[in-house]
Amino acid sequence: MEEKAKRVIKTRLEDLAREANVSKATVSLALNGNPKVAAKTVELITKLAAEHNYTPNSFARRLSKRTSETVSLFMMGKATEYSGWLIPSSWLFYNPIFKGVSLTLSEKHYQFSFEFIDLDGKKRENNIISHAQSSSADGLLILIIDESDYSFLESLDAFLPIITINKKLSDTLSSFEIDNYKGTFDVVNYLATLGHRKIAHIGGPFHAYNAVDRFNGYVASLKEIGVTFREDYVVEGDWNIESGKDGMKTLLNLSEPPTAVFCANDHMAIGAMEAVEEAGLTIPRDISLIGYDDTEMSRVVRPRLSSVSQPLEKLGRMATNEVLRRITAKSAPESKKHVVLPPLLVKRDSCCEPSR
Structure with missing residues (x-):
């Protein structure tokens, strides 16, 4: 046969x-x-x-x-520490990226290999280097979600095309990310134009890159529009609904509660909505609320939640096209690509002028 x-x-x-x-x-x-x-x-x-x-x-x-026509995607983090990996809110963020990567590779007749690396520090570095040396993959896509040291990737990129997603690590590695600062500034500026000056923030875990980036954007945006930053208006969450609920309870119990709250993702915003309802208050009449990620739930809750939409599938597609271009070129380009895509503030029914 x-x-x-x-x-x-x-x-x-x-x-x-x-x-x-x-x-x-x-x-x-x-x-x-x-x-x-x-x-x-x-x-x-x-x-x-x-x-x-x-x-x-x-x-x-x-x-x-002499190629495998395979591209590997690495997701890296420690499950016991980065609880966000294991909850639905995080996968609502990652899935569109995976979709963009998978569809683009399929269209170009490439295979897609995926690996989650649950390691820290030197073990993580050794694991990635070992995989790159032994794997038949023609290129690597690396999804960055933390503040770890990834400088070793620069030397690895010399013989294997590497593209980072979600964060720029250095000038010598091509990267594709969403502009968290713009997304956050648009939120704070919108609330300020409605008349809000008491703007609080329920953030993600402060070891997570997106959480830190959005927090920094929040602080810088307040300064830019002339609103004083208050430490008691910042609560750390963990991306989950319950942490958003707890965070809103903390803010509502302040002697001078905020008139508007910006949550770093939609799941925490949904929890915050529940806390407002349990306190006998109404959104947006008593307090305005904005989420981030523009997930499906933001469109089905009542009132409909204002949120920040991110072109995540496009992000995955663009990063994949770049790694394929590098593979085809057979040599590293003289200059690397650093692409920052703008998010979009979607205004719905959860914000209005402050009543107090």
Whole structure:
């Protein structure tokens, strides 16, 4: 059976070569997209291949090109510390990125390998280097979510294309991220234009990169619009609904509670809504509320939650296209790409002018 399959492939390849009046090697090069083959010849061979329903063996194609046509995506964190990895709110953030990566690779006929690395420090570095050296992957996509030291990736990028997602690590590694500062500034500025000056923040865990970035954006935005920063208006959450509820209770119990609250994700905002309702207050009449991520729940709760939408699938697609471009180029570019995509504030029904 195996020998028969080989004869079928060989015969069909010879048929294409004979009809195109070229060698079998030229047919193989043309079907593998080798630039040395003339455009007219490629067009003829492609047409004949379609007429014969000829599909080149993908495994043989990879061997001939000395590539695996595989891209690996690494997610890194420690599950016991980064509880956010294990809750639905985090996967609502990551899933669109995965979708963008997976769809783009599928469209380009590449395989997608995924690995979660539950390690810290030097163990993490050794694991990534070991994987890169032993793996057949042609390139790496690395999703950054913390403030760990990833400087070792710079030397690794010299022989394996590496693209970081969600954070720029250095000028020497290409990166794709969302502008957290702009998203946060748009929120604070919008609340200020409504007349709010007592603007509080329920943030994510302060060891998480996005949480720190949004907190820093919140502080800088307050300063930019001339509103005094108050430490008692900042509560640390853990991305989960319950932490948002607890955070809002803390804020409502202050002697001078805020008139508006910005939550670092929608899940915590939903918890905050529950705390407001239990306190006998109404959103937005008594307190305005804004979330982040613009998840489906922000559109179905009542009142509908204002939130910040992020182009996460686009982020995954762009990062994947760049790693594929690097793979095809076969050499590192002189300058790296650093792309920052803008988020969008979606205004719904959860904000209004302050009543006090």
